Amino acid sequence: MQTTMPEPVVVGAAILDDATDPTHMLVARRKAPKSLAGYWEFPGGKVEPDESLTDGLLREIREELGVDIQILDLIVAPEEAGWQLDNGMRMHVYTAVVTSGVPRPVIEHDRLEWAQLTAAAMQSLEWIPADLPIVDAILKQLGGSLAR
Numbered sequence: 001m002q003t004t005m006p007e008p009v010v011v012g013a014a015i016l017d018d019a020t021d022p023t024h025m026l027v028a029r030r031k032a033p034k035s036l037a038g039y040w041e042f043p044g045g046k047v048e049p050d051e052s053l054t055d056g057l058l059r060e061i062r063e064e065l066g067v068d069i070q071i072l073d074l075i076v077a078p079e080e081a082g083w084q085l086d087n088g089m090r091m092h093v094y095t096a097v098v099t100s101g102v103p104r105p106v107i108e109h110d111r112l113e114w115a116q117l118t119a120a121a122m123q124s125l126e127w128i129p130a131d132l133p134i135v136d137a138i139l140k141q142l143g144g145s146l147a148r
């Protein structure tokens, strides 16, 4: 009998410049695979089978950006399983702040940018298409602090 492996779950970080009064979010441009190269995304990756979502995110951010983060809030998705990605996987996105180190594109990315948390600035980036509703939800969820 053939057994199918469950799809890995993906976690991403919406890293903010400030926990209480954010104005910018760290965005990352992918280098690979070819189909995603050049698109902007939330740094993160696949959770290992023996890891919690948040432990997976802490590990991925250390590996990819060389920094430690404090995880703040879940960006609430329409379904509890998380945001639907184009490859059939699900992603959970958390806001976070850097607690130690300066983010660098160690692996996976060729550019990092602190983008202004405005609809105009976010729309000017070419996001992985599946991320667009998440970006929108972040702007809405942080709405209170964006009125400037």
Ligand SMILES: Nc1nc2c([nH]c(=O)n2[C@H]2C[C@H](O)[C@@H](COP(=O)(O)OP(=O)(O)OP(=O)(O)O)O2)c(=O)[nH]1
Residues within 6 Å of the ligand: 010, 011, 012, 036, 040, 041, 042, 043, 044, 045, 046, 047, 060, 085, 086, 087, 089, 091, 128, 130, 131
């Ligand atoms: N990290 C990340 N992945 C995303 C986003 N949006 C999106 O569709 N994806 C997709 C791209 C990939 O197919 C998958 C995440 O895989 P990944 O390549 O980042 O995972 P990983 O770091 O664990 O890498 P690997 O072990 O597979 O090499 O989810 C996003 O905003 N961030």
